[in-house]
Amino acid sequence: MKIEAHWPTTVAEALAIQDRLRPLVDLTGPGPTEPETIAGLDVAYADDDSRLAAAVVVLDARTLTVIDSAVTTGRPAFDYVPGLFAFRELPALLAALDQLRVVPELLVCDGHGLAHPRRLGLACHLGVLTGLPTMGVGKTPLIGTWEPPAGHRGAWSPLRDGDETVGRVLRTREGVKPVFVSVGHRMGLDNACARTLALTPRYRLPETTRQADRMCRAALAKS
DNA sequence: GCGACAG
DNA sequence: ATCTTGTCGC
Numbered sequence: 001m002k003i004e005a006h007w008p009t010t011v012a013e014a015l016a017i018q019d020r021l022r023p024l025v026d027l028t029g030p031g032p033t034e035p036e037t038i039a040g041l042d043v044a045y046a047d048d049d050s051r052l053a054a055a056v057v058v059l060d061a062r063t064l065t066v067i068d069s070a071v072t073t074g075r076p077a078f079d080y081v082p083g084l085f086a087f088r089e090l091p092a093l094l095a096a097l098d099q100l101r102v103v104p105e106l107l108v109c110d111g112h113g114l115a116h117p118r119r120l121g122l123a124c125h126l127g128v129l130t131g132l133p134t135m136g137v138g139k140t141p142l143i144g145t146w147e148p149p150a151g152h153r154g155a156w157s158p159l160r161d162g163d164e165t166v167g168r169v170l171r172t173r174e175g176v177k178p179v180f181v182s183v184g185h186r187m188g189l190d191n192a193c194a195r196t197l198a199l200t201p202r203y204r205l206p207e208t209t210r211q212a213d214r215m216c217r218a219a220l221a222k223s
Numbered sequence: 224g225c226g227a228c229a230g
Numbered sequence: 231a232t233c234t235t236g237t238c239g240c
Contacts, residue, residue: 042230082230110230111229111230112229140230142228180229
């Protein structure tokens, strides 16, 4: 699918777009409980920040093997501003998504969804634009407070921002730093954590983002 | 006012 | 994100 979107030039414009999209986020669904296909998205940057490569890799959800993928190269669409991260990477990621042969049942983003100062992290934004179920798995926090989860794999603690629960701090590997899981669009938090654990049988990060990471790095090196 | 701040 | 050495552990 080809997605039409207007990309901001200024911070004020970007904030206005987030305000407009935020009410369109669907937080009702449990999301796909037994998806057959799950896609991972990631972006790699050149040393001088002049170029980037965006990759989308679709995995068979059961075997975690690659069944489709796409990569695009280009330039960062926006400066890096915490909270406006999506405007930097989404144009390239959408271009990559457009080249996919199959439509994934779930998109796993490298970053946050609801766990965002205005509740519109990259995962939510991508969900609204594509209409597909999305979730975010971040390596480091952006907002919120939490208690360290127990040491075993599967242990978690709520990620809160004031009174709201915006995500979950989830341990995907015994004794290893946890990840930050939050819903994006048409996805429930319990399910997002279940899917994250299913995607991390061995490593800290989901196999989807690991595959996407290696692919965009390779593409960047060649460009 | 002073930090913190997805990738 | 990216630049980096050695080091600890399976």
